Amino acid sequence: MARVWAWSRSVRGWTLAICVAALCALVTTEVQQQCPPRSEISPCSCQVKKNGLDILCEFTDQQHINDAMSVLKGKSLVIFYLKLRHNNLRKLTGFVFLGLDIHHLTIHNSSLSVVEEASLSSIGKMLTQLDVSQNSLTQVPSAAFKNLHHLLILNMNHNKINSLHAKAFQGLDTLEILTLYENKIANVDPEAFVGLEKKLKRLNLGGNGLTVVPQKSLVILDMLKKLEMQENRISEINEGDFEGLRNLDSLGLAHNKLRTVPSRVFSHLTLLNSLELDGNNIDTIDKDAFAGLEENLQYLRLGDNNIHTIPTEALKRLHRLRHLDLRANNISFIAEDAFAGFGDSITFLNLQKNDIRSLNGMIFENLNSLETLNLQNNKLMHIPEDVMEPILDTLRVVDIMDNPLLCDCELQWYKNWLRNPKDKDDEMMQKKRTVCTMQHEHREYSLQSLPLDKMKCKIKSYENSAYSAATRQAGVLETSLLLSICVLIGQLAIAS
Template identity: 80%
Template sequence: MARVRVVRWTWIVLAGLCALATCELQQQCPTRAEISPCSCTLKKNGLDILCEFTDQQHISSAMGVLKRKEFVIFYLKLRHNNLRKLPAFIFLGLDIRHLTIHNSSLSTVEETSLSSIGKMLTQLDVSQNSLTAVPSAAYKSLHQLLILNMNHNKISNIHSRAFLGLDTLEILTLYENKITAIEDEAFVGLEKKLKRLNLGGNGLTEVPQKALSILDTLKKLEMQENRLTDIREGDFEGLRNLDSLGLAHNKLREVPSRVFSHLTLLNSLELDGNNIETIDPEAFVGLEENLQYLRLGDNKINTIPTEALKRLHRLRHLDLRSNNISGISEDAFLGFGDSITFLNLQKNFIRALTGISFENLNSLETLNLQNNKLMHLGEDVMEPILDTLRVVDIMDNPLICQCDLQWYKNWLRGLKDKDDEMMQKKRTVCMMSLEHREYNLQHLPLEKLNCAIKDPNISTSGSSRIGYCVAVMGMWASTVRVV
């Protein structure tokens, strides 16, 4: 009986080894001569086939060789070829998971060219070609497709039901086409799974509200680099799960009231690179509980839009670089600054800051004031944020060397690790007017300025300030007892 078990176990092991050997044999690359001018690399999940700088005839011949064996082609990359038309059934008999047809002058995709791989294909990249329309008939059988990349083509219109059949699609990118119109039912069929849609780099002049409204699973919408001049309340209705909205580099002049009111889960909003001058006090209604990242740089804003920002209780990252801001009022961050960790004000026209300009920024870690018009930046201005600050950029300001700049050197001395390394590399200087000479703030000539040198270990901020208060209260209490 024991001998029978041993024999049976031996057969099982041998059968397993044979199956493994067969599997490995199946996954061996064909020789270069067999599929030339294509090449093959063996990857963990299957073969990686690359065909470059060739034509349809040679590609079809290589596909014929691959069909004769049961390969799993994990990547098939057809790049820089002369492949104006994708013929019918060109992939018949192949198991392809990721297909790339890139920069190959592709303009026609026949209806049955992809049908045979529709049950296996999960990613399709047809970027940088000459497609003038979405080849809907060819796409309708791709029932397992997760990612579709159609960037850098010549599509001008997204017609109705263009993606019907792609009900598993999660990512659709149409960046850098020539899209000026999107029909109301363009995205019908994508409403079950689509999470990311990139319409950037096109010629849209308005938000295609009706087409977008059915995409209630969408997390990220990119519409940067279009020609949007206006956005209105209701434009984003239906996108109730949107987490990120990109509207950068359009032609917007204002942010009107309640325009984002339907986007209650929005975490990131990009409005940089427009012509925005006006932000309505109710512009960010609806974003109160979730918005953390707001980019308003490269616009024409004259002042920090405090009234609009007040309602953003969770705002962490505020970018206002390259605007027309000339000053910061004492209450600029009142009511919303407590959560901000990153503030970018570089390339503005800020000339002066008061002692309480940053008083409400209790969590600030990074402050960028580079390339402004600051001549003075005393410790009274910086003191409220020195305890939390890890990065400060005040380069390219016409700072005058004064005793009140001692804070920079003392603060720098307390930094550690990567923050310290990064800050040490910054060449932050001030001008000694009598000598007409620049000095690095790390080596401020305190003696020449007749400064009273402060001990960096003694501070009126943070815990030291608390300790001081406790000591004073203790003295007061003992005096009361003596009396």
């Protein structure tokens, strides 16, 4: 029995050794893969990469590319990257890649306008990424794409596609990323994305001619995580436009022609984390505009619009909001309760390039987590210390540059806050040259070197500022310790 067991262990050992040797042979084969001589594939060039060859053909024509492909066909090579850039390649002919093992194919800026049906079919089992950006395609070459059953990424940016026809991407059932940025798309057939519903996670329709959200075509994409429709001509969004996109995490509607954000327009997007509405003409935001986004929305961009007041009523329900961008609007006044009810989670607040003339009361009192405050390029002449005091403990960056600040004793808070090293982004603050003007001298002073003596200011110790936060905590502990000692001494005295 022992002899049989020993023989069995020996066989297992030999089997393991053979497997290891086979693996080593495979690795060696991969490592030993070599580029063909440059003279054989000129004007193309070749480099050996970890996963295969990286072949680049640029500034040449169709015949030279066809010749180079013919040379490569007989060599059993793994071509991880084939990049055809800046060429005169108006047509991708049938079977041009027959016999080649290509994983990533780029045909960029090569005047490509025709992709024949059989041009890509032979590499459909290997190809995972296809980039045909910056060419002259006027429609999606569906027949050529239908056999690319392992494709993960398709980049068709910067072409001349004016519409997406029904079942334009059928067959691409593994596709996860589709980008169609900067085409001329104005019409999207309701069945344009049929076949993509299983895997598609990111869709970029930005930089086109859309005037409405193509709701009927999008509704099937329930796996979609990111939808980009920036830089279109969408003038109106309505409740139901985003129905079906139940897994959407990020929505980009920047730089369209929106004027209003109506009630419950995003109510189906309960998992939405980021919403970009900047660069529109928005002047009205309904109080229920963000209904449905309560649990997950953290990033909201409303900059470069025509908003006149902070839309408190609409924002109140967003109790997880961290990043609020309201730059470049027409806000001139901040109400004392502007951030009441929702400001506790905000870490980033951008109010630069507005028309804010004064800061009064306890407007920042609810911003208990604020780390970055940008008030650059407003009309502020004074920034009182009592307004800033509630947020000095948490602030890491504060930008008050490009305001017509007057040098006064109230600005001591800034100078002392800069001295406090606690959690501050010193590198960022070093780049900011913040100045105020001494009126009677007609001279500018840096807030870091504010001449408090010359201004006859009462120098403050800032015992209640961020600088003393740690000191206060230590003081509490010290007092508690002393009280404990006193109690112990009292007990000893009674006992004796």
